[in-house]
Amino acid sequence: TESLQVGELAKKLNKDTSEIIKKLMGLGIMATINQELDKEAIELIAADYDVEVEEEIIIDETEFENYEVVDDEKDLQVRPPVVTIMGHVDHGKTTLLDAIRNTKVTAGEAGGITQHIGAYQITNNGKQITFLDTPGHAAFTTMRARGAQVTDITILVVAADDGVMPQTVEAINHAKAAEVPIIVAVNKMDKEAANPDRVMQELTEHGLVSEAWGGDTIFVNVSAIKGDGIDDLLEMINLVSEVEELKANPNRTAAGTVIEAQLDKGRGSVATLLVQSGTLNVGDPIVVGHTFGRVRAMVNDLGRRVKSVGPSTPVEITGLNDVPQAGDQFMVFADEKKARQIGESRFKKQQDAQRKESSKLNLDDLFNQI
Numbered sequence: 001t002e003s004l005q006v007g008e009l010a011k012k013l014n015k016d017t018s019e020i021i022k023k024l025m026g027l028g029i030m031a032t033i034n035q036e037l038d039k040e041a042i043e044l045i046a047a048d049y050d051v052e053v054e055e056e057i058i059i060d061e062t063e064f065e066n067y068e069v070v071d072d073e074k075d076l077q078v079r080p081p082v083v084t085i086m087g088h089v090d091h092g093k094t095t096l097l098d099a100i101r102n103t104k105v106t107a108g109e110a111g112g113i114t115q116h117i118g119a120y121q122i123t124n125n126g127k128q129i130t131f132l133d134t135p136g137h138a139a140f141t142t143m144r145a146r147g148a149q150v151t152d153i154t155i156l157v158v159a160a161d162d163g164v165m166p167q168t169v170e171a172i173n174h175a176k177a178a179e180v181p182i183i184v185a186v187n188k189m190d191k192e193a194a195n196p197d198r199v200m201q202e203l204t205e206h207g208l209v210s211e212a213w214g215g216d217t218i219f220v221n222v223s224a225i226k227g228d229g230i231d232d233l234l235e236m237i238n239l240v241s242e243v244e245e246l247k248a249n250p251n252r253t254a255a256g257t258v259i260e261a262q263l264d265k266g267r268g269s270v271a272t273l274l275v276q277s278g279t280l281n282v283g284d285p286i287v288v289g290h291t292f293g294r295v296r297a298m299v300n301d302l303g304r305r306v307k308s309v310g311p312s313t314p315v316e317i318t319g320l321n322d323v324p325q326a327g328d329q330f331m332v333f334a335d336e337k338k339a340r341q342i343g344e345s346r347f348k349k350q351q352d353a354q355r356k357e358s359s360k361l362n363l364d365d366l367f368n369q370i
C-alpha cells in the first residue's frame, strides 16, 4: 500500500477516525478524514498499534485460472486448424508427418528446416494447417490430464496391410472423449497386402463408418512413403476445418498452451507454445503455468526469429524464470508487474503443494515400513 486516506487507515486498524487524527497530531501531522497519508505515516501509526504493514498485493488469479477467452463474435477471425496424428505403432505416423512437411515446404525454405519445435505449419491451397508432431497419444493424455485442449482435428493412421490394432482403438477413444473430429488415413497403400476394405470394415465396428458406406467419416487412402494421397488428405483437412468454423480473435493479448519445454544449456528455459488466441509478441509479460517472465525471443518452426505470431501458430520462446510443463496454459498480461505477481504467487503455491505432497509421501513410506 503506497497511500491511504485517514478514514481508510482507521477502518483497517479498527479504530475511531478521531483517535487516528489525534495520533497524527501527536506526530506533527495535521490531518482531516480524507487526507492521503504516505507510506511512512501509515507505518508510524501502525507501529504505534503494534501492527505490521504488509504490502498489499491484489492478485486476481481468476484472471489466469479462467483462461477461457471470451470474445465478441465480430472480433473473431478464421484461424488454421491444429491437427494431431494418432494410430498404432509402426502404422506410419512419423513417415506421414514427414511426407506432409516435405511436400509442402517450398524449395527456398527447404534448407530452413533446422529446428525441431514439436509442431509445424504448412500452407495448402493458400490455407495454413498446424501439425503437432508430439506423439498423438501423449498430446491427448498429458494435455487432457491438465485440462488443455489443443487439437481441432485428428488424423487416424491405419496401415492398410495390418488393419485395426489396440492403439488404433485407443486413439479412437481419445478423440471421441475429446470430441475431436477424426479423418482416417489408410496408409501403406503401396503394399501388395494392402486391404483398405478390411480397414473400413473393422473401423465400422468402432463407430467410424466411411462416407462411401453411408456414414460420415472421411477416409483417405495414402502412401506416406510414396507421397500418394497427401494432397487429398490436406484437402479433407481444409474441408473439415471449414465445417468446424474454427475462429479466434487475433487482436488481443495472447493465451494458449505449452506443447513442450526443456532447459537448454545456453538459452535457459525454452518452451514451445501454441498460441490459441490473440497475438504473442517479443517483450510481452507472460505467465506460463507456474513460471513467468518476459518473452525474450521467439523462433518459429523454420528456425527463424519472429516478432509476433497469431492464433494456431506454434512458436518457441525464451525468457521464462523456470521450465513449464507440456499442457500448461499461458497468458500474456498487459503489465509486467501483474505478470510477476501472479507468476510468483502461482510458483509459491506450486512449491507449497509439492512440499505437502512430499511430506505425505514420507509419511506413507514410514507407514509402509512399519
Ligand code: GDP
Pocket (backbone or CB within 6 Å): 087, 088, 089, 090, 091, 092, 093, 094, 095, 096, 187, 188, 189, 190, 191, 222, 223, 224, 225, 226
Ligand atoms: P509410426 O510408429 O506410426 O510413427 O510409424 P513410422 O512412420 O515410423 O513407420 C513404420 C514403418 O513403416 C517404417 O519402416 C516406415 O518406413 C514404414 N512405412 C510408413 N509408411 C509407409 C508406406 O506408406 N508404405 C510402406 N511400404 N511403408 C511405410
Ligand code: MG
Pocket (backbone or CB within 6 Å): 093, 094, 095
Ligand atoms: Mg513414430
